[in-house]
Amino acid sequence: MGKALRDKCPRELHAQWKPPRNRRDPARLIARANHGRIPELVPIRHGRMLESPFIFYRGAALNMAADLASLPYTGIRVQCCGDAHLVNFRGFATPERRVQFDIHDLDETLPAPWEWDVKRLAASFVLACRDNGLGDDCGADAARACARSYREHMIEFGKMTVLDVWYASLDAEELLPTIRDPEGRRRATKRLTKERERSALEHDFPQLAHRPGGGAAVIRDNPPTIFHPSGELARDALDAGVPEAFAQYRESLPQSVRTLLDRFQFKDIAIKVVGVGSVGTLCLVALLMADDEDPLFLQIKEARASVFEAYAGKSAFRHQGQRIVHGHRLMQSASDIFLGWCTSKTGRHFYVRQLRDIKLKPMVDAFSTTDAIQFGEWCGWTLARAHARSGEPAMIGGYLGSGEMFDKALAAFSIAYADQTERDYELLRKAARAGKLEVAPQP
Numbered sequence: 001m002g003k004a005l006r007d008k009c010p011r012e013l014h015a016q017w018k019p020p021r022n023r024r025d026p027a028r029l030i031a032r033a034n035h036g037r038i039p040e041l042v043p044i045r046h047g048r049m050l051e052s053p054f055i056f057y058r059g060a061a062l063n064m065a066a067d068l069a070s071l072p073y074t075g076i077r078v079q080c081c082g083d084a085h086l087v088n089f090r091g092f093a094t095p096e097r098r099v100q101f102d103i104h105d106l107d108e109t110l111p112a113p114w115e116w117d118v119k120r121l122a123a124s125f126v127l128a129c130r131d132n133g134l135g136d137d138c139g140a141d142a143a144r145a146c147a148r149s150y151r152e153h154m155i156e157f158g159k160m161t162v163l164d165v166w167y168a169s170l171d172a173e174e175l176l177p178t179i180r181d182p183e184g185r186r187r188a189t190k191r192l193t194k195e196r197e198r199s200a201l202e203h204d205f206p207q208l209a210h211r212p213g214g215g216a217a218v219i220r221d222n223p224p225t226i227f228h229p230s231g232e233l234a235r236d237a238l239d240a241g242v243p244e245a246f247a248q249y250r251e252s253l254p255q256s257v258r259t260l261l262d263r264f265q266f267k268d269i270a271i272k273v274v275g276v277g278s279v280g281t282l283c284l285v286a287l288l289m290a291d292d293e294d295p296l297f298l299q300i301k302e303a304r305a306s307v308f309e310a311y312a313g314k315s316a317f318r319h320q321g322q323r324i325v326h327g328h329r330l331m332q333s334a335s336d337i338f339l340g341w342c343t344s345k346t347g348r349h350f351y352v353r354q355l356r357d358i359k360l361k362p363m364v365d366a367f368s369t370t371d372a373i374q375f376g377e378w379c380g381w382t383l384a385r386a387h388a389r390s391g392e393p394a395m396i397g398g399y400l401g402s403g404e405m406f407d408k409a410l411a412a413f414s415i416a417y418a419d420q421t422e423r424d425y426e427l428l429r430k431a432a433r434a435g436k437l438e439v440a441p442q443p
Contacts, residue, residue, distance in 0.1 A: 002398025005074045011400070012073045015116065015409035017416035020070045026424035027431045033062045037280030043440035044224060045279035050432060050439060053425040054127040054364075055416075058085050059276035061108055062307040063424065064120055067417075069311035073113040073397055078099040078391030079330045081383070082308050083277060084117040085124035086367050089379045091172050091360030093193070093221045094334035099172040099192060099358055101378055102332050103386055107278065107301065109327025112312035114387050114396060119417070121260070121383060122146050125376055126418040128364050132187025134372065139418065140411040142372040147410035149380025157384060158394030165388050169333035170381060172360070181191065195358045204356050205295045209268075209287055217271040219287050224440070225314050226285070228270045245342045249352050252322070252340035261338070264288035264296050272299070282348060298338060298353040302348055319343070320353035326416055328353075331386040 030049070034042050049059040057064075061083045081088065081103050089098050100253075126139030157165050160250060172192055179185035197202070211222045221227050246266060250258055265288060272285040281302040288296040303320035317323040321341025328335045336353040343349055362375060387396070400406050431437045 002395040003401070005076070005395075005399045006401075009072045009074045011405045012409055014406060015412035015416075016071070017067075017131075017413050018418060019067075019420065021024060023070075023180070023319075024061070024066060025427075027427055027437070029063045029066065030060065030115060030428060033060075033121070033307075034280060035090075038282060041224075041268040041273060041280040042272060043438040045407075046428075046432065046437050046439045047275070047441060048276050048279060050425075050429060052131050053129040054124070055276055055420045056425040057124060057127050057421050058087060059279075060421075060424070061120075061277055065116070065311055066152070067420075068116040068119060071115070071119075073115045074396075076114055076391060076396055076399070077312075078117075078387040078396075079327060079389070080114065080117045080308065080312075081106055081327075081331065081386070082110055082112070082117070082120040082306050084383060085376065086121065086128060086379055087124075087364060089375075089382055091195075092385060094359035096334070097361070098169075098334075100333055101170040101172060101175060102334075102382055104359075105275070105278075106324055106327040106331060107303070108306045108308060109307040109324060109331065110308040110312055110315055111334040111390075112308045114391060116308070117383060118147065118150055118410065119413060121379055122376075123421070125372060126414040127421060128367065129372055132365060132367055132369070132416065133370075134369055136415055138369045138372055140415055141369070142412035143378040144376075144404075144407045144411040145373045145421070146376035146380040147407040148404065149377040150384045151380075151397070151406055153384040154383045154388060154393050154400060155402070157388035157395035158392075159243050160393075160396040165393065167387070168385050170378065170385075173329065178374075180374060181368065184368070184371055191360060195360060198356075198358065200209045201293055204295070204297055204429045208285065208297060209295065212265065216267065217287060217289060218268045219285060221270070225273040226270055242345070244302040245344055245350075249340045249342035249350075252342065253338070257337050263290045264294075265290075269300075274301075278302075282350075284350075294383045298352050299355040300350050300352050303341065304349070310336040320349040320390075324351045326329060330390055334384070 025339040049056045090104050091101050094100050118304050122143040123143035129139035129142060174183060176189055179188055198329045200250055208220055209217050211217050214268060215282055250261060252393055267289050267341050272283055273279055274283050283302060286298045315323040317326060319341055325339045325341055328339055338352060338354045342352045432439050
């Protein structure tokens with residue numbers, strides 16, 4: 001059945017990128033994505049996006065969703081990430097205290113064509129390599145390695161039992177010995193050891209909280225990225241943390257986790273600006289304490305409609321936070337135990353998870369050619385496993401086949417779409433220089 005789809009959508013078509021005649025102005029799409037965001041934070045978002053074409057790409061998921069919808073696809077749908085760029089893949093701790101490599105943020109997750117995630121991921125490698133000065137040869141090799149890994153592992157997942165696919169994971173201990181560069185392997189081992197030694201009390205608490213005058217613990221202000229809001233903004237932010245909303249969040253958790261959460265008391269909440277695509281949405285950090293020496297930090301992120309919704313259809317979940325939590329549990333091999341959702345009194349949807357529980361972000365700016373290619377292989381494996389959990393891996397694998405046609409097509413697409421992204425980035429810079437875009441200096 002998968003092979004038969006090649007007649008409907010030949011694999012070489014995936015190499016193509018040509019802007020459609022009715023393609024919307026990229027600056028207008030950025031403005032559209034700003035709708036409903038906190039006006040005071042939008043200039044920070046613009047400033048971050050203007051740092052480089054690669055960072056612009058990370059913040060322009062809506063732009064690419066519109067472009068992907070204009071491209072040929074097989075019609076096979078899976079639970080997609082929706083924002084599958086390479087920085088969204090990293091190491092983090094499971095509830096069993098293993099460190100796994102997986103997709104981290106799934107704010108845009110939605111059932112959609114599998115090709116959309118793969119193309120966004122592959123193109124991100126070309127832009128990252130350009131940003132590092134590694135050039136298009138490295139970028140194309142990394143994109144091709146990513147596509148090849150996705151294809152080969154999807155074929156393997158198609159041969160496995162359903163349960164074995166769900167049990168599959170990529171643990172840090174398995175990855176470290178495979179790092180080809182000895183110096184890179186040493187650095188990665190050192191980072192993992194350091195992260196394992198972190199504790200919320202000794203490391204996160206001094207950075208994020210303090211006790212003014214020796215009194216009760218509160219979150220430490222560090223404007224413009226962490227601050228206690230005032231005025232109209234305070235109304236929205238504090239509504240997200242009042243007892244009603246917190247009780248709602250508690251009810252979204254499994255009974256066992258409710259028992260755990262009940263050991264903690266809510267102490268404080270503040271706005272915390274995070275990422276690139278999330279800047280301007282209402283993202284909060286909450287401090288809870290079990291006692292004076294036992295803190296828990298929760299991240300409370302506003303949940304808006306997925307950028308894929310206009311092109312792939314609405315979510316089956318009416319609550320956007322529940323949509324995101326469902327996506328985490330469906331795509332990740334293990335998810336945070338505190339994942340839940342709630343609604344503020346002003347009607348904003350949120351999802352909740354733990355903040356800073358052993359996170360190993362890729363050091364993209366330090367990538368060598370070898371690093372980029374190997375990271376592409378890891379990401380391709382991970383995305384294939386995430387898609388195989390909800391899709392039909394044998395059918396997708398049958399379509400992709402054992403040859404390199406799809407890999408080469410994705411590399412060609414990635415170069416072409418990286419060129420398009422740079423053109424879009426220049427349009428945004430032009431708008432900023434003309435004063436049409438308010439930009440805040442980056443801290």
